[in-house]
Amino acid sequence: MGVLHVKPAAAASNTLAGRLARLGLKTDADFALHLPLRYEDETRITALADARPGVAAQFEVEVTDCDVAYRPRRQLIARVRDAGGALSLRFLNFYPSQQKVLQPGTRVRIFGEVHEGYLGPEIIHPRFHPVAAGESLPDGLTPVYPTTAGLGQATLRRLIEKALARVDLSDTLAPDLLRRLDLPGIAESIRFLHNPPPEMAQSVLEARDFPAWRRVQFDELLAQQLSLRRAYLARRARGAPKLGPTAQFTDALLKSLPFKLTGAQQRAWREIAADLGQPHPMQRLLQGDVGSGKTVVAALAILHAVEAGHQAALMAPTEILAEQHYRKLATWLQPLGLEVAWLTGSLKKRDKEAAIARVGAGDTAIAIGTHALIEDKVEFARLGLAIVDEQHRFGVRQRLALKDKGSFAHQLAMSATPIPRTLAMSYYADLDVSVLDELPPGRSPVTTRLVAEGRRDEVLKRVHDACRTGRQAYWVCPLIEESETLQLKTAEETYARLVAELPDLKIGLVHGRLKAADKAAVMAAFVGNEVHVLVATTVIEVGVDVPNASLMVIEHAERFGLAQLHQLRGRVGRGAAQSACILLYAQPLGELARARLKAIFETNDGFEIAREDLRLRGPGEFIGARQSGMPLLRYADLEDAALVERARVIAEDMLRDAPELATAHLQRWLGGREELLKA
Ligand code: ADP
Ligand code: MG
Numbered sequence: 001m002g003v004l005h006v007k008p009a010a011a012a013s014n015t016l017a018g019r020l021a022r023l024g025l026k027t028d029a030d031f032a033l034h035l036p037l038r039y040e041d042e043t044r045i046t047a048l049a050d051a052r053p054g055v056a057a058q059f060e061v062e063v064t065d066c067d068v069a070y071r072p073r074r075q076l077i078a079r080v081r082d083a084g085g086a087l088s089l090r091f092l093n094f095y096p097s098q099q100k101v102l103q104p105g106t107r108v109r110i111f112g113e114v115h116e117g118y119l120g121p122e123i124i125h126p127r128f129h130p131v132a133a134g135e136s137l138p139d140g141l142t143p144v145y146p147t148t149a150g151l152g153q154a155t156l157r158r159l160i161e162k163a164l165a166r167v168d169l170s171d172t173l174a175p176d177l178l179r180r181l182d183l184p185g186i187a188e189s190i191r192f193l194h195n196p197p198p199e200m201a202q203s204v205l206e207a208r209d210f211p212a213w214r215r216v217q218f219d220e221l222l223a224q225q226l227s228l229r230r231a232y233l234a235r236r237a238r239g240a241p242k243l244g245p246t247a248q249f250t251d252a253l254l255k256s257l258p259f260k261l262t263g264a265q266q267r268a269w270r271e272i273a274a275d276l277g278q279p280h281p282m283q284r285l286l287q288g289d290v291g292s293g294k295t296v297v298a299a300l301a302i303l304h305a306v307e308a309g310h311q312a313a314l315m316a317p318t319e320i321l322a323e324q325h326y327r328k329l330a331t332w333l334q335p336l337g338l339e340v341a342w343l344t345g346s347l348k349k350r351d352k353e354a355a356i357a358r359v360g361a362g363d364t365a366i367a368i369g370t371h372a373l374i375e376d377k378v379e380f381a382r383l384g385l386a387i388v389d390e391q392h393r394f395g396v397r398q399r400l401a402l403k404d405k406g407s408f409a410h411q412l413a414m415s416a417t418p419i420p421r422t423l424a425m426s427y428y429a430d431l432d433v434s435v436l437d438e439l440p441p442g443r444s445p446v447t448t449r450l451v452a453e454g455r456r457d458e459v460l461k462r463v464h465d466a467c468r469t470g471r472q473a474y475w476v477c478p479l480i481e482e483s484e485t486l487q488l489k490t491a492e493e494t495y496a497r498l499v500a501e502l503p504d505l506k507i508g509l510v511h512g513r514l515k516a517a518d519k520a521a522v523m524a525a526f527v528g529n530e531v532h533v534l535v536a537t538t539v540i541e542v543g544v545d546v547p548n549a550s551l552m553v554i555e556h557a558e559r560f561g562l563a564q565l566h567q568l569r570g571r572v573g574r575g576a577a578q579s580a581c582i583l584l585y586a587q588p589l590g591e592l593a594r595a596r597l598k599a600i601f602e603t604n605d606g607f608e609i610a611r612e613d614l615r616l617r618g619p620g621e622f623i624g625a626r627q628s629g630m631p632l633l634r635y636a637d638l639e640d641a642a643l644v645e646r647a648r649v650i651a652e653d654m655l656r657d658a659p660e661l662a663t664a665h666l667q668r669w670l671g672g673r674e675e676l677l678k679a
Pocket of ligand 1: 259260261262265288289290291292293294295296416440441545547574
């Protein structure tokens with residue numbers, strides 16, 4: 001059948017409005033805040049004869065010739081000359097409008113670097129615009145704006161000029177505040193950056209700490225803080241059931257545990273209990289390095305909710321982890337006479353329906369599971385507390401979906417990926433945070449060794465010896481991110497190889513494609529020390545807890561991310577035995593891989609590692625910004641902790657003392673985009 005494929009979105013994006021939308025440019029304020037990436041010196045004309053290779057300069061020339069060539073590929077080539085020289089302009093991508101300008105006889109000013117091409121001297125993709133003879137030169141530096149395909153600097157500059165003439169740039173910060181912060185006014189800063197005065201040196205203007213830039217950075221951070229703070233206050237204004245204070249179940253659990261809570265656990269638990277007793281929803285992140293003991297704190301919160309007559313749910317990102325939580329909580333809570341429901345995708349239909357029915361009827365107060373907990377069919381009779389473990393593994397939507405199973409549930413997120421301070425102050429500013437900064441006693445730090453692949457035999461011997469003395473080991477397969485099939489194949493090959501190489505040991509294999517029952521069986525055998533070496537893919541990355549395992553080998557460690565390596569390493573060092581993590585790597589190492597291995601070798605401190613991870617990957621990757629819908633900062637730098645902190649304090653003052661200025665500020669910076677931040 002003759003079906004015409006119309007792509008309205010693509011068509012629309014080829015219009016000027018579409019291109020501007022791609023840059024987020026709609027309102028006058030958007031244009032005013034679309035600031036130059038850099039500046040170029042177009043105040044002088046250089047003669048072609050004086051061009052120096054590799055040095056950007058401006059030339060004024062006449063077009064002698066302009067043609068589309070097809071070899072080696074389609075390209076536009078123009079020949080130009082001035083009084084003393086000639087050269088080619090080459091465009092590998094070009095628009096008909098550009099071709100139209102470059103007609104023989106046209107006088108143009110071009111800006112770019114001259115290189116020696118195969119047709120003689122040339123400039124690839126110069127910026128250019130037609131001029132009349134004797135047209136005056138700009139007397140200040142020319143701003144160069146971030147742009148998108150098909151949108152030229154000249155058009156963009158014209159639109160910005162127009163917007164600047166109309167836009168209201170009245171200051172949202174009071175004069176005395178500006179004096180205190182030692183910042184210039186916003187209107188002068190913005191106008192200055194778009195139209196720098198003649199005497200301004202490029203290096204000064206482009207420096208990050210130039211006062212006008214400082215002001216813009218501050219305003220951007222302030223907008224972010226205001227927005228987060230407002231979302232936080234809005235959520236606080238909503239109601240939630242006041243839970244507690246009751247202590248019968250929690251006391252009983254504490255008495256039955258074979259250990260005492262660490263000081264950090266006690267503190268976190270007090271903070272959570274206080275939140276649960278408030279009439280508005282808790283929004284707390286419980287953050288603690290791997291092995292710091294978050295599960296027991298979650299169990300206490302669950303008991304608190306249950307005792308207050310509500311239901312509690314705990315969601316984990318993988319079957320293995322959910323199952324482990326289920327087992328642990330069942331052993332802790334069943335002696336108190338509480339039923340724990342278990343809900344995952346792999347349950348038999350009948351069992352799943354039964355669990356859903358009991359949760360829906362309120363017959364069982366506690367539900368533990370995977371994503372299956374947030375399926376539409378699942379309804380809670382009276383959900384009062386939603387806990388998400390390893391929260392960074394879930395998308396924003398999934399995280400909120402669990403809480404939304406109760407009309408006004410309290411929310412606790414847990415994460416072993418520590419958030420560096422600046423990120424905690426910015427992207428996570430709407431969460432209250434409890435930190436477990438203390439490991440349970442009796443742990444010895446894990447020693448990390450970097451071993452080149454060529455010495456695999458020594459590593460094998462070490463694994464063998466450890467297992468012969470009653471210890472257990474993890475053997476983590478090389479990561480193959482591009483292909484799950486290949487990943488699976490590699491896991492099976494690694495397993496077969498180790499079975500052959502360590503004939504007197506029992507080897508197990510666990511990977512993501514295994515049926516849930518088989519996975520559970522292998523894990524149970526490992527927990528029971530019937531399997532000595534567990535060959536695993538990254539399914540064990542999160543949360544797995546087998547204290548007798550004291551050795552971990554990671555093959556092709558250079559392929560793993562920093563946070564991933566830290567999480568994996570956290571699977572050992574959970575018992576009293578001295579533990580080790582051996583990172584096998586293949587040479588040659590790329591620069592990033594080398595930096596990651598160095599960081600993981602040098603420190604065991606999750607915070608230190610998170611900071612390094614942030615540095616290596618940038619904040620967008622770190623927080624999964626695409627997923628969160630949070631616009632990234634354009635001008636400010638999250639590493640600038642002092643400025644972030646100042647913006648945080650002032651955002652609070654502003655919302656309290658000058659809410660109308662706060663609204664104006666948000667409108668200017670975020671315009672219609674603010675709803676994105678509500679997650
Ligand atoms: P994580 O924070 O990584 O989720 P877990 O909650 O799995 O850590 O705890 C790791 C191990 O430490 C578990 O075996 C747990 O029972 C044990 N544990 C937790 N708190 C303490 C404590 N205060 N003293 C001793 N062991 C503890
Ligand atoms: Mg955990």
